[in-house]
Amino acid sequence: MPTPIPGPLSGARPRCTRLDMELTGHPRSLSLVRRILCTCAPPQTLSHQVLNDIQLAVTEACTNVIKHAFHHDPTRKYGLQVQVTADRYLIQVIYHDPTFDPATIPVPDLQHAREGGLGVFLIRHIMDEVEYLVDAATGTVTLRMVKFLAAPDDPGGQGENRNPSR
Amino acid sequence: MPTPIPGPLSGARPRCTRLDMELTGHPRSLSLVRRILCTCAPPQTLSHQVLNDIQLAVTEACTNVIKHAFHHDPTRKYGLQVQVTADRYLIQVIYHDPTFDPATIPVPDLQHAREGGLGVFLIRHIMDEVEYLVDAATGTVTLRMVKFLAAPDDPGGQGENRNPSR
Amino acid sequence: MKIETRVDETHRTVTCSLDGELDVHQVKGLKSTISETIHPGDWTYIIDLAKVGYLDSSGLGMLVYLRKEITRQGGRLQLLNVTESIRNVFSLTKLDEFFGLK
Amino acid sequence: MKIETRVDETHRTVTCSLDGELDVHQVKGLKSTISETIHPGDWTYIIDLAKVGYLDSSGLGMLVYLRKEITRQGGRLQLLNVTESIRNVFSLTKLDEFFGLK
Ligand SMILES: Nc1ncnc2c1ncn2[C@@H]1O[C@H](COP(=O)(O)OP(=O)(O)O)[C@@H](O)[C@H]1O
Ligand SMILES: Nc1ncnc2c1ncn2[C@@H]1O[C@H](COP(=O)(O)OP(=O)(O)O)[C@@H](O)[C@H]1O
Numbered sequence: 001m002p003t004p005i006p007g008p009l010s011g012a013r014p015r016c017t018r019l020d021m022e023l024t025g026h027p028r029s030l031s032l033v034r035r036i037l038c039t040c041a042p043p044q045t046l047s048h049q050v051l052n053d054i055q056l057a058v059t060e061a062c063t064n065v066i067k068h069a070f071h072h073d074p075t076r077k078y079g080l081q082v083q084v085t086a087d088r089y090l091i092q093v094i095y096h097d098p099t100f101d102p103a104t105i106p107v108p109d110l111q112h113a114r115e116g117g118l119g120v121f122l123i124r125h126i127m128d129e130v131e132y133l134v135d136a137a138t139g140t141v142t143l144r145m146v147k148f149l150a151a152p153d154d155p156g157g158q159g160e161n162r163n164p165s166r
Numbered sequence: 167m168p169t170p171i172p173g174p175l176s177g178a179r180p181r182c183t184r185l186d187m188e189l190t191g192h193p194r195s196l197s198l199v200r201r202i203l204c205t206c207a208p209p210q211t212l213s214h215q216v217l218n219d220i221q222l223a224v225t226e227a228c229t230n231v232i233k234h235a236f237h238h239d240p241t242r243k244y245g246l247q248v249q250v251t252a253d254r255y256l257i258q259v260i261y262h263d264p265t266f267d268p269a270t271i272p273v274p275d276l277q278h279a280r281e282g283g284l285g286v287f288l289i290r291h292i293m294d295e296v297e298y299l300v301d302a303a304t305g306t307v308t309l310r311m312v313k314f315l316a317a318p319d320d321p322g323g324q325g326e327n328r329n330p331s332r
Numbered sequence: 333m334k335i336e337t338r339v340d341e342t343h344r345t346v347t348c349s350l351d352g353e354l355d356v357h358q359v360k361g362l363k364s365t366i367s368e369t370i371h372p373g374d375w376t377y378i379i380d381l382a383k384v385g386y387l388d389s390s391g392l393g394m395l396v397y398l399r400k401e402i403t404r405q406g407g408r409l410q411l412l413n414v415t416e417s418i419r420n421v422f423s424l425t426k427l428d429e430f431f432g433l434k
Numbered sequence: 435m436k437i438e439t440r441v442d443e444t445h446r447t448v449t450c451s452l453d454g455e456l457d458v459h460q461v462k463g464l465k466s467t468i469s470e471t472i473h474p475g476d477w478t479y480i481i482d483l484a485k486v487g488y489l490d491s492s493g494l495g496m497l498v499y500l501r502k503e504i505t506r507q508g509g510r511l512q513l514l515n516v517t518e519s520i521r522n523v524f525s526l527t528k529l530d531e532f533f534g535l536k
Contacts, residue, residue: 019186
């Protein structure tokens, strides 16, 4: 029952084009992150649906940091970097986790409903580029995510990986 | 008719401890800046009144960039940096203005009500340290503002420069 | 997160209306709050998502847990008012079928 | 910024209730909107700030302008419901006296 994708975001212009912030691991920070992503959006090229998707992917990424890397310690801190241009939304989540090996993240079996294991799947599905960069020397992990945005005059979808059924 | 200063901000913990962002010169960005300052506040040591004051000082600073340095060109960009520790709120506003000379900013005559000229006065009154750093070679101006925060167990005012009449 | 629960003894239905954003922060408390309302037997639980503006894998995980738990106790779970922006999360994860949304 | 204007011909008062944040962004449009309601003669203009959560030097500048303009045309300006958080801005700039707030 797909309804039409809503039009571009209202609000005259992009307001924040580059952002680099340090957040505490309190899960309260997640709604803040979503609010901030709204303010970084280039309205001409971003539909509500794509912004929703990006908010989802980034929340999943930060949730994983809080759960798996910080083990719910709200005093630990992670970095969030956003860079927005007319055609690209780049987000990096940066944190310390010397034991992390991205190769071990399992692919979920969608045939059976389970209570977990869907976060990374959603990130990979939504974003056009997803990369975990691990600096073994320092234990710093950078999760780099890119979403390509359609040009304002491109009548087609939003980004390469756009699921046409939505 | 002073009413009591409200208690510390609700919300369990500081969420954002360091922030570095680039904003467009559209005046719409000002309310965003105020929202973001709330999220950077260390709640244990910051009363609503002090947060209000900081929001006011920073808005005045950004308004001046938009008006005097950018001449209302909404496509120009400026930087905002915030760093919060338990005892200190540091804000830097960074922009390009090769002609700016902070020594020329006049001190307002408060005896006569005028329609302008109060922004820098408010900044200086509210913040404990205010400095314009001008890099003549590049034309980069950094307005550096610091507000000292009272320790959580300090029953006295908020910051050194606290006006006792408030 | 606001939660409003109405119990209709006659029709054996429990309706939970949620208002807020279903992320890991909100799910924590909510899961046990809703779990406490589960009665054994042939009850229908309706979770009204009309005012849920955001739902992610943490929220999905909670709904999967509740559905399994309610089924185990002999009841059934229905989702009400799944808006377009959160419907997306169900279809991406193929959970729309599990929850009878298509 | 929302603005609601009520004109009472009998008592010759115009009440403007503002709702929003009075910074340079909002002041731009607001100044001319309110200016247009100024009638020459012995009118009282009441600006209700109950719902103004933020006011800075741009907002102050607009109020100073309006007070001067209204006085010039033979009327008077009164501020209503100056909340504590914005009262601060008036006292810092010594404009509380100008606006009859103390
Ligand atoms: N940032 C991370 N640090 C460490 N482990 C992670 C991280 N992100 C994901 N993982 C691992 O990948 C698994 C799958 O993650 P995800 O798909 O988000 O599901 P969930 O968090 O519900 O388990 C996790 O259970 C965890 O073992
Ligand atoms: N960032 C800036 N760049 C250039 N000039 C500035 C800047 N900030 C302040 N000024 C100068 O200082 C004066 C006083 O500023 P301010 O106290 O904020 O009042 P106003 O902006 O209402 O004139 C301005 O009129 C302007 O000439």
